[in-house]
Amino acid sequence: MIALSCVASGASYPICDGKPPSLALKELRNDYIDRLLPANNSAVMISIQLTDQTRFYTLNQQINALETRVQQCNNATKLGALSYHLMAVLSTCNDPKTFSEVNLQELIQQRFESQFYYRNRTQRLAFDGWYQYGLALQALCVNGADVDIDVICKALQGQNEDGGWAYGVDETSQMVLGLLCVKNQQNVANNATHLALLNSAIQSAITYLESSVKIEGENTFIGNRYSAPEALLALNEASKVMNVNLSFCNATATTLLTPLTDDDQIASIYQRLPVISGKSVLTLKESWTCAAPETTTAPSTTATTTTVPAPKCEDYSQIEEDVVYITVTLLVIVTLGEPYTGPYDYSQVVVNVANGTKLVEVMFQAKCTGNFKYETKMTTWGASVRSVNGLTARGDQREYWSLRDGATGSSYSTGASSYVPKDNDLVLFKLSTW
Incomplete structure (x- = not known):
């Protein structure tokens, strides 16, 4: 990727140095948010709320759509969807235990109970995958629920020898965020053995993420450009309580925070957005407050329509003298x-x-x-x-x-x-x- 000239080498980022975002970063943040506003998605809601609530012009419409999504949740809904819904509800200062007459916290706890049983057999891997498992740890924790110690132990047992989970950086980043949150709850913090095991697992995961940093020309990634945002957020959170090497933070942020291209999906945009503010979902646990949008009128996100001639098949076997x-x-x-x-x-x-x-x-x-x-x-x-x-x-x-x-x-x-x-x-x- 090519970085904006105004936020290129030497730029500072809140996630790396804690300083307020520059004017160029604010403009980029606004562009990202405006692209996300039409999306009907719980993860998008969380991303915008964490970054800049005052620009969430479609918040009321999105809350109405969230109510519909939550009403459709049941025991068969996977951990990832339940977790995103819970944290989206929490980000709007509503109660995930009563929102739309559904107890999302209870549904996640029930879903945890079936993660390691398939067709009456016990299995080592989480049924919904470690990415969703990590999200669920975060969701319960930021909502103030104590995660059962057996759920935490299962997570530690699923860790690979190299410190990661499952297939790599994505899953490991979510697990790090989840474990960082639950390490402060009483059934862990007051038990020296549990706390030591958890800290060891987190430190191994940090080492794994640090070893996943890749430099490709002028670009720096953690894993790849899609896994890098959440990995950077996880390492930033870990650095608050543990020893973390963040020497690559500025280079990674510069690579990630770039103008959008036609390859950028909604998912890659909402994952990158919190990097600008340096806030992960764990922020929802820290005296979270809600602010109303500055206006209820959203800026237009409709592309300008232009007439483009229909393409045609060219006969390049007929050589033209002036064409290379x-x-x-x-x-x-x-x-x-x-x-x-x-x-x-x-x-x-x-x-x-x-x-x-x-x-x-x-x-x-x-x-x-x-x-x-x-x-x-x-x-x-x-x-x-x-x-x-x-x-x-x-x-x-x-x-x-x-x-x-x-x-x-x-x-x-x-x-x-x-x-x-x-x-x-x-x-x-x-x-x-x-």
Whole structure:
């Protein structure tokens, strides 16, 4: 990614140094929030409330929609959804135990009881996954409920030898935040053995996250650009009570806090937003108060409509003297595994186009060959790739199509509507998870 020139190298961030956000960061924060306002999502509500309640112009509408979502919750609702709903309710200063006549706290506690039993068998892994398990620890804790010690012990038993949980940074970040919160409750804090085990687990997880820092050119990530925001928030919270190396904080924040591209999904935006304020959901436990929006009228988030000529298949076999042509190879990989080590299990199509052609236009010309298919969704900031060769990224499974340099595996800093391939470029479309 390319950082805004006004918040580039040398910039300071509240999450790194505790100082108030600069004017440039405030402008970026406002842009992020305005993009999120139309979204009907509990996680989005939490993100905006933590960052700037005074700009949540659609708060009343969102609370009404939240009531509908909560009314649909039952014993089959997964921990992640229940937790986001509870913390969204709490962020609006309503009671999660009575909101919309549903006790979200009780539903989470009941769901915890079934996490390690499947078809009458005991299992070591949480049924809803460690990411959602960590969210649930946070939700109960910030709502003031003591988490059962058995629930905490199960979490510690699920930790990998390298200090992480499950598949990596995402799950580990959520577990760190959850365990940091519950370590202060009485059944842990007053028991020296429990507290020592919990502190050891958190310290191992911190070491794992620190070891997951990656530098790719001018970009610094923790895991990848999608896992980095929550990891940075987790490490920042841990640094308040434990020894944490945050020497990479400014570089990571600079990488994350950039102008939006057409590849940025709602999820990646709401995860990045709290980095600007440096507030995680644990803030909801610390004398949280609510503020009304400055106005009930939201700014327009409708994109300006312009007439765009329909694309057409070009015949590049007819050489024009004044046109410079380039060759671009599109690679498609559907393997979800990381890290990327070079082309494998892929299909490809080679396209000849005029120099200066944007990637989205190259994709259309590839489609004209009959060997490449894709679907995009137009957003206010460009075309977002949703499907490639008939395979659609499943949002509910946290999947997306990432655009990368096929030679190195590095993610592009811009999206399909902005990136201009060079001659002999290998453009990789990789089905990934955030």
